[in-house]
Amino acid sequence: MEKIAVAAINHKGGVGKTTLSLIMTQMALLKRSKVLAIDLDPQRNFTDALSFIADYFKDSLRFKSSLEPGDAECEEDWIILDCPPVLGDITREALDFADIAIVPVRPDFFSLSNLGVLYSFAGEVGKDRCQLPVVKVGYDTSRLARMVEQVLVEKQYPVAGRVPLNRLIPYNITLGRIWSTGLTADARRPFDQMYSRITSAYRRMLDGDFTSPWRD
Numbered sequence: 001m002e003k004i005a006v007a008a009i010n011h012k013g014g015v016g017k018t019t020l021s022l023i024m025t026q027m028a029l030l031k032r033s034k035v036l037a038i039d040l041d042p043q044r045n046f047t048d049a050l051s052f053i054a055d056y057f058k059d060s061l062r063f064k065s066s067l068e069p070g071d072a073e074c075e076e077d078w079i080i081l082d083c084p085p086v087l088g089d090i091t092r093e094a095l096d097f098a099d100i101a102i103v104p105v106r107p108d109f110f111s112l113s114n115l116g117v118l119y120s121f122a123g124e125v126g127k128d129r130c131q132l133p134v135v136k137v138g139y140d141t142s143r144l145a146r147m148v149e150q151v152l153v154e155k156q157y158p159v160a161g162r163v164p165l166n167r168l169i170p171y172n173i174t175l176g177r178i179w180s181t182g183l184t185a186d187a188r189r190p191f192d193q194m195y196s197r198i199t200s201a202y203r204r205m206l207d208g209d210f211t212s213p214w215r216d
């Protein structure tokens with residue numbers, strides 16, 4: 001596959017951008033890709049978490065805290081950008097640079113009301129809606145979660161996957177372990193599925209399919 005740049009974006013805070021950036025980084029590394037991880041958030045959570053796994057992946061992981069000219073030509077196959085929770089210049093640059101920007105959305109109405117603003121912002125940068133798939137984070141069978149899901153369907157937001165709330169992820173990362181190897185195959189499945197959906201949707205986009213790249 002050609003080089004791919006994926007950003008995690010949402011101006012709503014605390015929805016899982018950094019966690020998804022970490023998951024995508026680790027998925028790509030475990031599949032033997034080289035990754036350039038870029039932490040654009042001054043909170044530096046992504047950098048701190050990556051530093052736990054840096055030794056283990058020293059030949060395949062590089063990380064830094066800004067986008068620079070020439071990054072598009074870097075030697076890595078994956079570029080993963082974690083954005084701050086704000087729609088400012090930094091996020092605009094990341095959106096402009098990224099092939100796909102995943103948008104974590106929690107099952108609550110404040111998350112939903114923000115989405116329209118985010119998609120308009122991305123439209124101004126020239127991104128197609130299909131380049132901004134939602135990742136549903138922590139959806140359960142509650143009435144609220146089902147109502148939010150229904151709105152996502154009605155508004156035809158593309159969906160790259162759904163990930164459960166999983167206390168093993170932050171736990172494993174703070175222990176400096178590789179979460180994927182510490183998770184059972186069942187627990188890992190949603191993240192594998194998200195990764196596969198993103199890579200196959202990207203292949204379809206490269207083939208010029210911008211109408212339904214997220215179909216199963």
Ligand SMILES: Nc1ncnc2c1ncn2[C@@H]1O[C@H](COP(=O)(O)OP(=O)(O)OP(=O)(O)O)[C@@H](O)[C@H]1O
Pocket residue numbers: 012013014015016017018019020041043045083084085137138163164165166167169170
């Ligand atoms: N799938 C998940 N399972 C369990 N905990 C999660 C999951 N996703 C996120 N969290 C937890 O939720 C909190 C917020 O996640 P995270 O830091 O990834 O959000 P964020 O969108 O990057 O926040 P910010 O806007 O501050 O950058 C963290 O404590 C994180 O460990």
Ligand SMILES: [Mg+2]
Pocket residue numbers: 017018019041045082083
């Ligand atoms: Mg973050």
